[in-house]
Amino acid sequence: MSDLDLGPEQLERYARHVVMDDVGPEGQAALLDASVLVVGAGGLGSPAIQYLAAAGIGRLGIVDDDVVERSNLQRQVLHGEADVGRPKVESAAEAVAALNPDVTVEAFETRFDAGNAMELVTDYDIVLDASDNFPTRFLVNDACVLTETPFVHGAVYQFEGQLTTVSGGGEPCYRCLFPEAPPAGTVPNCATAGVLGVLPGTIGAMQATEAIKLLLDVGEPLTEAVIYYDARNPGTETVELRRRPDCPICGDDPDIGSVADVTYEGGCTADAD
Secondary structure, three states, rough: OOOOOOOOHHHHOOOOOOOOOOOOOOHHHHHHEEEEEEEEOOOOOOHHHHHHHHHHOEEEEOOOOOOHHHHHOOOOOOOOHOOOOOOOOHHHHHHHHHHOOOOEEEEOOOOOOOHHHHHHOOOOOEEEOOOOHHHHHHHHHHHHHHHOEEEEEEEEEEOOEEEEEEOOOOOHHHHHHOOOOOOOOOOOOOOHHHHHOOOOHHHHHHHHHHHHHHOOOOOOOOOOEEEEEEEEOOOOOEOOOOOOOOOOOOOOOOOOOOOHEEHHHOOOOOOOO
């Protein structure tokens, strides 16, 4: 990352970062020179995008093929009533521009799929998985593991959320946590099961925190562990995550050498030869 000089307005904007020993002007310059891809501009993506932009991440990529619906507004705080019917990436890019002119937004109004995943993730330093379905989560994992791109996974359900970071290099991945996706239709989504509106804000902000920690190389990254959060109870629970020797992508004898080897629907499994 380049050693950028902060201008007077930037020194004012990021003053609370600059005075921190673990950030300082050098760390802030690194954030301004960094890039993060956020897959999903909904409940998790909304707070993550806002905090990454406020922190001065210089280049934000946002991937989403959906439009804003009124039922989104209970939790997807990046969007407002006037955005109903608009593409989420368009609304998100506009919100970021209003928040921080230092940030360049690259909006991808498309589905994150096997045809574009590898190209997208290799163009960014870190990926945030803010998706809401298992096929996309597995695809994010596989593309990032294959390209050695760190990513931060988050998920929410009713009152519960989870968070982990995958950085590659022999560490466990999302498939070590979930070897296969549950059969289609067996796990309810937010539309059928509901989700506490504030919960994605909590988990999405934690995802942004983990990404910034990685970019600054500060603290202990949430690798080899999963945080479980239940909004009904105080505190969080951290559970160790171990690499599975039989993991199809990071195990001892991996089956997945390309995203083309996988069917990203149903069980999200490696295709038979």
